[in-house]
Amino acid sequence: MKRGFYIGRFQPYHNGHQSVLEHIAGKVDEIIIGIGSAQLSHHVDNPFTAGERVLMITRALTSLGCPYYVIPIEDLQRNALWVAHVRSMAPPFDICYSSNPLVVRLFREAGCRVQSPAMYEREILSGTEIRRRILAGEPWKKLVPPAIVQVIKEIDGEKRLRQIAMDD
Ligand SMILES: Nc1ncnc2c1ncn2[C@@H]1O[C@H](COP(=O)(O)OP(=O)(O)OP(=O)(O)O)[C@@H](O)[C@H]1O
């Protein structure tokens, strides 16, 4: 049984994340999806709660073809302890998938195998770009799976993001 760990903030979950997970699903038996910075929400860079992000991911991944777990993980003030913190929250895993240089470094230093998946259309497929488009009133719905559009509608997420940005 080989398990892979993939972490992101998913603010929001988008088609780049989906492509990475479809790729990972072909490489491992089970996937653990860590929702990073789980304690953060209602900020311009982190508008959605951990629970809302769980909803986005589980609704989007109905046909991944591989069992998966979604685990919210809060940040720690101490990077040197973070991998142990992650391991204490997640089922055991053999490989970590991340393109975040700090995540790659911390897992490698802890002796864990790490692979950095290819980037898909990174100029448009990023949480930063999607949040920017929502705030600018530009089209963003094609950049995320349909389930994410539905969740953001249900939680009135566009309005929340605009109001948070105005209050900032
Ligand atoms: N378009 C993409 N293609 C492949 N991997 C991606 C893409 N966008 C993000 N990732 C990777 O997914 C993981 C989680 O990323 P994250 O949730 O921070 O998304 P992001 O789009 O980079 O968000 P933000 O712009 O808000 O920082 C990271 O390893 C990141 O490099």
Ligand SMILES: NC(=O)c1ccc[n+]([C@@H]2O[C@H](COP(=O)(O)O)[C@@H](O)[C@H]2O)c1
């Ligand atoms: N010390 C820590 O708490 C620590 C260290 C490295 C990464 N992380 C988290 O891991 C996640 C990495 O995701 P991204 O690749 O989306 O940035 C983020 O939520 C980040 O805050 C936390």
